[in-house]
Amino acid sequence: MASSDRLLQVHNLSVSFDTPRGEVNAVRGISFDLGREKLGIVGESGSGKSQTGRAILGLTGPGSRVTADRLEFDGINLLNADQATLRRVRGARISMIMQDPKFSLNPVMSVGRQIEEAYLVHTRANRREARERTLSMLASVQIRNPERVYDAYPHEVSGGMGQRVMIAMMMIPEPDIIIADEPTSALDVTVQLQVLAILDDMVSRRGMGLMFISHDLNLVASFCDRVLVMYAGRVVEVCEASQLHHAQHPYTRGLIGCLPSVSHPHEVLAVLDRDPEWATAPSAADP
Amino acid sequence: MIRVDNLNIHFGQGARAFAAARDISFFVESGESFGLVGESGSGKTTVLRALAGLLDGVARVSGDMVVAGERLERRRSKSFRRQVQMVFQDPYGSLHPRHTVDQILSEPARIHRMDDIQGRVLTALEEVGLDRSFRFRFPHQISGGQRQRVAVARALITQPRIILLDEPTSALDVSVQAEVLNLLVRLRRERGLTYILVSHNLAVVSHMCNRLAVMQQGRILETLEVARLRDGTPDQAYTRALLLASQGYDRAAADSVDLLDRP
Numbered sequence: 001m002a003s004s005d006r007l008l009q010v011h012n013l014s015v016s017f018d019t020p021r022g023e024v025n026a027v028r029g030i031s032f033d034l035g036r037e038k039l040g041i042v043g044e045s046g047s048g049k050s051q052t053g054r055a056i057l058g059l060t061g062p063g064s065r066v067t068a069d070r071l072e073f074d075g076i077n078l079l080n081a082d083q084a085t086l087r088r089v090r091g092a093r094i095s096m097i098m099q100d101p102k103f104s105l106n107p108v109m110s111v112g113r114q115i116e117e118a119y120l121v122h123t124r125a126n127r128r129e130a131r132e133r134t135l136s137m138l139a140s141v142q143i144r145n146p147e148r149v150y151d152a153y154p155h156e157v158s159g160g161m162g163q164r165v166m167i168a169m170m171m172i173p174e175p176d177i178i179i180a181d182e183p184t185s186a187l188d189v190t191v192q193l194q195v196l197a198i199l200d201d202m203v204s205r206r207g208m209g210l211m212f213i214s215h216d217l218n219l220v221a222s223f224c225d226r227v228l229v230m231y232a233g234r235v236v237e238v239c240e241a242s243q244l245h246h247a248q249h250p251y252t253r254g255l256i257g258c259l260p261s262v263s264h265p266h267e268v269l270a271v272l273d274r275d276p277e278w279a280t281a282p283s284a285a286d287p
Numbered sequence: 288m289i290r291v292d293n294l295n296i297h298f299g300q301g302a303r304a305f306a307a308a309r310d311i312s313f314f315v316e317s318g319e320s321f322g323l324v325g326e327s328g329s330g331k332t333t334v335l336r337a338l339a340g341l342l343d344g345v346a347r348v349s350g351d352m353v354v355a356g357e358r359l360e361r362r363r364s365k366s367f368r369r370q371v372q373m374v375f376q377d378p379y380g381s382l383h384p385r386h387t388v389d390q391i392l393s394e395p396a397r398i399h400r401m402d403d404i405q406g407r408v409l410t411a412l413e414e415v416g417l418d419r420s421f422r423f424r425f426p427h428q429i430s431g432g433q434r435q436r437v438a439v440a441r442a443l444i445t446q447p448r449i450i451l452l453d454e455p456t457s458a459l460d461v462s463v464q465a466e467v468l469n470l471l472v473r474l475r476r477e478r479g480l481t482y483i484l485v486s487h488n489l490a491v492v493s494h495m496c497n498r499l500a501v502m503q504q505g506r507i508l509e510t511l512e513v514a515r516l517r518d519g520t521p522d523q524a525y526t527r528a529l530l531l532a533s534q535g536y537d538r539a540a541a542d543s544v545d546l547l548d549r550p
């Protein structure tokens with residue numbers, strides 16, 4: 001990867017939490033680069049996908065400890081940058097679509113206003129322009145009635161509408177990197193396809209970098225360029241997305257084997273047989 | 288077991304009134320699982336909430352709902368609330384943020400005055416594949432998929448006969464999804480449970496259900512056998528678009544779906 005195409009460098013990143021019952025090691029020394037590409041991150045629940053994304057933005061929360069040999073974006077060391085620098089990076093240049101959209105939205109402000117604020121913070125537009133931009137953004141994420149949804153509060157929109165509000169809010173400042181944590185899990189498949197097309201175009205036309213965290217292996221295989229497979233806080237395999245179905249690691253193969261299918265029904269679904277060795281092997285290097 | 292006739296649901300008043308469900312009718316046999324799929328915002332969650340009795344004072348609901356031979360009135364009886372459980376789409380919103388997993392799971396058992404609460408909590412955790420050590424964590428201290436499993440465990444605690452499942456596996460990785468689906472299939476067989484399953488994942492719906500309804504803009508477009516999904520022969524163009532879109536990402540398909548989807 002040419003250095004101008006390397007947007008983010010992550011070397012030996014670890015995230016741990018202090019809990020009354022001892023230390024939880026959520027991420028254990030992982031390394032990867034993100035270019036102007038769609039990088040998928042898959043792996044089972046609790047394997048550290050969200051905490052990896054959060055660590056990049058310094059959002060791991062109280063009681064957490066983040067260490068890395070390198071966590072660098074556009075020449076900025078994100079680990080020891082001052083608050084003012086981090087504020088300029090967050091949202092405007094790197095934004096994150098959170099896994100629980102409704103939890104991340106302000107419950108007492110209409111969703112239209114919230115998207116508008118996200119736009120106003122990062123541009124010099126006036127209210128009227130911001131409102132128009134917000135309405136067109138809602139329409140582009142396939143919201144059927146943007147005017148009504150603009151005025152709705154978070155508890156008045158459906159699960160998938162909340163998710164699209166969050167996506168619109170994170171896309172509107174046109175960041176260099178979007179970290180999307182299960183961004184389409186609540187969308188029906190046709191809307192999902194259309195929303196992914198927008199993200200795809202942002203990568204191919206504007207050279208954005210996308211970290212796409214998802215449980216949907218078929219989707220990641222068809223949508224992303226490369227995939228990191230995480231297990232117990234480590235990266236166990238890195239591969240071309242199109243080769244995911246020919247993955248080598250028994251864990252990745254096991255995951256693929258668990259999928260139900262419309263055309264090939266099974267009475268009982270296969271489940272994973274975990275090997276303790278998966279958790280102790282060193283992290284796979286990102287070539 | 289469940290019959291819904293001409294269900295209409297409106298949110299808001301006057302000029303802001305909005306019809307979230309229009310003339311919805313379907314039935315579910317005892318021991319069956321019935322799928323509900325369709326467009327985001329088409330009213331699937333709203334229909335489940337109406338059945339569970341959670342729209343009182345929130346929306347205007349008209350039409351008939353009959354569950355286990357009992358015509359539902361505005362207030363649900365205590366036995367109804369024990370027999371019919373709902374797993375919510377958004378586990379973060381439905382789990383009390385300042386209660387530990389242990390408190391969240393024991394509460395329904397306590398409300399319904401059940402015995403051996405500790406034993407039931409441990410069994411439920413085991414059934415959804417969560418380690419005992421999670422009992423003392425708060426919802427924000429566990430991952431998204433772990434929260435969803437707590438929500439499923441909470442629904443199982445009162446040993447209901449009917450479970451309304453709203454996207455029960457959307458936040459789960461595929462291995463835990465397989466475990467939860469196998470568990471749901473086994474419980475249905477062993478205890479004769481009846482499910483309504485809302486999911487965007489057609490593979491999950493076809494694994495779990497025999498019949499499904501497809502919704503768009505508050506209406507049921509068609510009700511069909513899962514076999515018709517397998518053969519790729521649904522009547523409605525929208526259902527066929529869903530089948531196409533569930534085959535994975537394809538930039539050209541995204542544009543063609545766009546044309547199909549908006550009549």
Ligand SMILES: Nc1ncnc2c1ncn2[C@@H]1O[C@H](COP(=O)(O)OP(=O)(O)OP(=O)(O)O)[C@@H](O)[C@H]1O
Nearest residue numbers: 017026045046047048049050051428429430431432
């Ligand atoms: N505040 C916290 N305190 C203690 N442990 C935590 C905390 N937040 C997360 N963890 C733990 O860290 C591990 C990794 O969590 P993370 O949210 O990154 O998982 P994930 O891969 O995103 O899973 P999912 O697919 O279920 O969302 C989990 O085992 C989780 O329980």
Ligand SMILES: Nc1ncnc2c1ncn2[C@@H]1O[C@H](COP(=O)(O)OP(=O)(O)OP(=O)(O)O)[C@@H](O)[C@H]1O
Nearest residue numbers: 156157158159160298307327328329330331332333
């Ligand atoms: N409390 C409320 N007040 C006003 N409108 C509401 C309320 N709850 C839901 N709605 C509206 O009702 C419609 C149906 O919402 P519902 O949550 O049932 O959709 P859904 O089919 O479950 O969608 P998804 O797949 O995205 O979860 C949406 O347009 C939503 O904005």
Ligand SMILES: [Mg+2]
Nearest residue numbers: 050099430431
């Ligand atoms: Mg997560």
Ligand SMILES: [Mg+2]
Nearest residue numbers: 158159332376
């Ligand atoms: Mg819903």
